[in-house]
Amino acid sequence: MRPGDLFRATTFRLALNYLGLFTVSAIALIGLVSWSTSLFIEWRLQATVEADASGLSERYRESGLRGLADLIEERIRQEGEGPSVYLLVSPDGARIAGNLYGWPARHPNAEGWVRFRIERIGDRTTTVIAHAFYLSGGYRLLVGRTMDDVERVKLAINRALGWGLALTILLGIVGGYFASRQMVQRVEAMSRTARRIVGGDMTSRMHLSGARDEFDQLAQSFNEMMDEIQRLVESLRTVTDNIAHDLRTPLNRLRSRIDLALIGKAEGEAADYRRTLEETLAEADNLLATFNALLAISQAESGSRLNSFEALDPARLAEDVVELYEPLAEQNGVRLTARFDDWPGADAPTIAGDRHMLFQALANLVDNAVKYAPAGSVVTVSVAAGDRDGHAPGRVEIVVADNGPGVPEGARDRVLERFVRLDSTRTTPGNGLGLSLVNAVARLHGADLILEDNQPGLRVRLRFPPPTADLPSDEA
Amino acid sequence: MRILLIEDDAEAAAYMAKGLKEAGHTVDHAADGTNGLFLATTERYDVMVVDRMLPGLDGLSIIQSIRADGNATPVLILSALGKVDDRVRGLRAGGDDYLVKPYAFAELMARIDALGRRSTAAQPETRLKVEDLEIDLLARTVTRAGRAIDLQPREFRLLEYLMRHAGQVVTRTMLLENVWEYHFDPQTNLIDVHISRLRQKVDKDFERPLIHTVRGAGYSLRAPR
Numbered sequence: 294m295r296p297g298d299l300f301r302a303t304t305f306r307l308a309l310n311y312l313g314l315f316t317v318s319a320i321a322l323i324g325l326v327s328w329s330t331s332l333f334i335e336w337r338l339q340a341t342v343e344a345d346a347s348g349l350s351e352r353y354r355e356s357g358l359r360g361l362a363d364l365i366e367e368r369i370r371q372e373g374e375g376p377s378v379y380l381l382v383s384p385d386g387a388r389i390a391g392n393l394y395g396w397p398a399r400h401p402n403a404e405g406w407v408r409f410r411i412e413r414i415g416d417r418t419t420t421v422i423a424h425a426f427y428l429s430g431g432y433r434l435l436v437g438r439t440m441d442d443v444e445r446v447k448l449a450i451n452r453a454l455g456w457g458l459a460l461t462i463l464l465g466i467v468g469g470y471f472a473s474r475q476m477v478q479r480v481e482a483m484s485r486t487a488r489r490i491v492g493g494d495m496t497s498r499m500h501l502s503g504a505r506d507e508f509d510q511l512a513q514s515f516n517e518m519m520d521e522i523q524r525l526v527e528s529l530r531t532v533t534d535n536i537a538h539d540l541r542t543p544l545n546r547l548r549s550r551i552d553l554a555l556i557g558k559a560e561g562e563a564a565d566y567r568r569t570l571e572e573t574l575a576e577a578d579n580l581l582a583t584f585n586a587l588l589a590i591s592q593a594e595s596g597s598r599l600n601s602f603e604a605l606d607p608a609r610l611a612e613d614v615v616e617l618y619e620p621l622a623e624q625n626g627v628r629l630t631a632r633f634d635d636w637p638g639a640d641a642p643t644i645a646g647d648r649h650m651l652f653q654a655l656a657n658l659v660d661n662a663v664k665y666a667p668a669g670s671v672v673t674v675s676v677a678a679g680d681r682d683g684h685a686p687g688r689v690e691i692v693v694a695d696n697g698p699g700v701p702e703g704a705r706d707r708v709l710e711r712f713v714r715l716d717s718t719r720t721t722p723g724n725g726l727g728l729s730l731v732n733a734v735a736r737l738h739g740a741d742l743i744l745e746d747n748q749p750g751l752r753v754r755l756r757f758p759p760p761t762a763d764l765p766s767d768e769a
Numbered sequence: 770m771r772i773l774l775i776e777d778d779a780e781a782a783a784y785m786a787k788g789l790k791e792a793g794h795t796v797d798h799a800a801d802g803t804n805g806l807f808l809a810t811t812e813r814y815d816v817m818v819v820d821r822m823l824p825g826l827d828g829l830s831i832i833q834s835i836r837a838d839g840n841a842t843p844v845l846i847l848s849a850l851g852k853v854d855d856r857v858r859g860l861r862a863g864g865d866d867y868l869v870k871p872y873a874f875a876e877l878m879a880r881i882d883a884l885g886r887r888s889t890a891a892q893p894e895t896r897l898k899v900e901d902l903e904i905d906l907l908a909r910t911v912t913r914a915g916r917a918i919d920l921q922p923r924e925f926r927l928l929e930y931l932m933r934h935a936g937q938v939v940t941r942t943m944l945l946e947n948v949w950e951y952h953f954d955p956q957t958n959l960i961d962v963h964i965s966r967l968r969q970k971v972d973k974d975f976e977r978p979l980i981h982t983v984r985g986a987g988y989s990l991r992a993p994r
Binding site (some may be wrong): 581616620624653656 | 854951959
């Protein structure tokens with residue numbers, strides 16, 4: 294971590310900003326406290342002065358100017374170098390008694406209060422707050438107190454707060470430094486992990502501190518995202534491997550067929566060449582069909598609801614597919630029938646979908662059923678209202694059921710993957726893409742694809758969402 | 770027939786032009802959209818074959834502009850875009866048929882023939898007749914050599930389509946699209962089974978078969994040669 298990184302770190306900048314804000318508010322607070330404290334002390338001083346003055350005025354009333362002057366001198370003597378300030382002057386301004394040399398230059402305010410600075414022994418200046426009284430005969434009395442206390446308190450407060458402030462700033466900077474260093478380190482650890490993943494190490498995951506804070510939440514989401522990406526990449530890799538493998542076989546056959554035709558007879562007959570070409574063409578057509586099926590799957594998987602979606606009658610689709618496959622079923626000795634449950638209510642059920650894609654999906658299911666069911670078995674395509682358990686009224690189900698060999702329970706998820714064929718079906722023609730396409734089409738229509746045991750045989754249920762509900766467009 | 774081919778892929782164009790000429794058609798070729806539109810508006814053709822993606826002006830714009838001009842020449846759209854949406858958009862733009870690449874040449878030929886026929890036989894027919902096989906489109910009855918033949922509704926539509934294109938080759942895909950009206954890839958030779966059922970009823974008890982298999986292409990209903 295370079296020092297520059299630290300100052301750029303968001304946490305550090307944030308800490309500094311807060312520190313600045315705190316300092317300003319602390320200074321404002323100090324000002325307020327010190328102002329109100331000195332106001333309060335001043336008020337107490339004034340009260341003391343008033344009390345002092347009332348004592349003096351009593352003596353003045355009792356024993357006149359002389360008595361007053363004596364009392365003043367006595368108090369000064371008692372107190373020594375104290376906070377009290379007295380001055381009694383004659384009409385011409387000459388001092389009669391008191392510890393002040395002369396009447397202050399400043400005029401008292403309307404209430405008789407005056408504030409002035411005096412020099413005291415040892416070059417110390419201090420502020421005095423005093424009350425001026427005008428006695429009969431032009432004599433004037435000044436009773437006051439030095440504001441040493443106020444200044445001392447002010448100083449003490451300011452010093453305490455100043456130290457506190459300095460400490461706060463120091464702690465703020467140090468704390469901000471450490472906090473942001475920790476943040477920067479965690480972010481750096483995250484970006485190191487991300488760079489490792491970019492570098493090709495897909496198994497790298499972010500470290501969780503265990504504090505369950507925002508960073509852990511972020512790391513957790515990131516790890517989950519990476520798990521999903523890794524799963525997708527792996528499934529893509531499997532698909533690609535399967536495609537390469539499954540296409541290599543027919544391409545090899547194609548190649549060897551051409552090879553054989555070329556080396557078989559030096560002067561091959563035109564008819565032989567023709568036959569080879571025809572077989573080659575058929576093989577190429579099979580390859581194209583496989584590619585078309587793959588494309589159809591990825592189109593269906595691309596996810597978004599198509600413009601071609603319309604309200605469809607599921608019974609019509611079922612009837613059409615049965616009608617189309619019935620001759621083939623008959624040829625294989627299989628009975629293929631359509632069955633329609635009574636629909637509750639007056640309206641015929643509809644499903645929103647693409648009729649060509651849905652037909653393709655149904656055709657694949659019926660094709661499988663007819664292909665794998667042994668002679669003498671029955672294949673039924675039925676349209677049922679609602680859920681079998683009655684929990685989801687309004688949903689339409691198209692069910693293709695046979696009593697052929699079925700699919701073992703453990704393989705039911707696997708057969709939906711591309712190119713997966715059960716060992717028992719290896720000998721029948723097919724590309725292992727039929728159910729993958731059904732699955733993709735089902736997902737495109739927001740329908741559930743459920744493979745069940747028909748005891749014996751396979752029952753495939755396509756459960757559509759209610760016709761009025763809008764299909765989710767963001768679901769893959 | 771006189772055919773305009775608008776296709777920018779030189780190899781594909783040469784292959785199509787060669788095949789069409791061998792089948793006895795006259796072919797004009799335009800390698801880009803602008804030239805294609807020029808030829809389409811200045812010359813008269815029986816059928817136009819238009820690639821969707823072209824340099825200059827795309828296929829759908831060409832079709833839209835000639836249709837806006839009142840030109841009703843049948844158009845077959847060729848495209849590498851095979852999604853249902855793409856097909857719908859192509860036909861909505863004024864195309865009469867849509868063929869997705871890659872395709873078998875026999876499929877292209879059969880579709881061009883079908884389109885060419887459409888432009889000559891415009892008035893609605895109520896009866897179709899090939900040799901001694903006759904169908905009444907209004908009464909929906911079929912007779913051969915005066916004998917009534919009982920057909921299922923779908924069999925009737927299958928026979929009707931074959932009769933409307935008598936003498937031409939119709940492919941399995943054309944039958945699926947036009948008789949069953951679904952665009953899909955059957956994994957099995959379904960159409961063959963349907964045709965063999967139809968043969969049982971239409972040809973079996975008669976000396977001269979009318980429904981013929983065309984190898985590598987499809988079927989043709991015509992008098993035996």
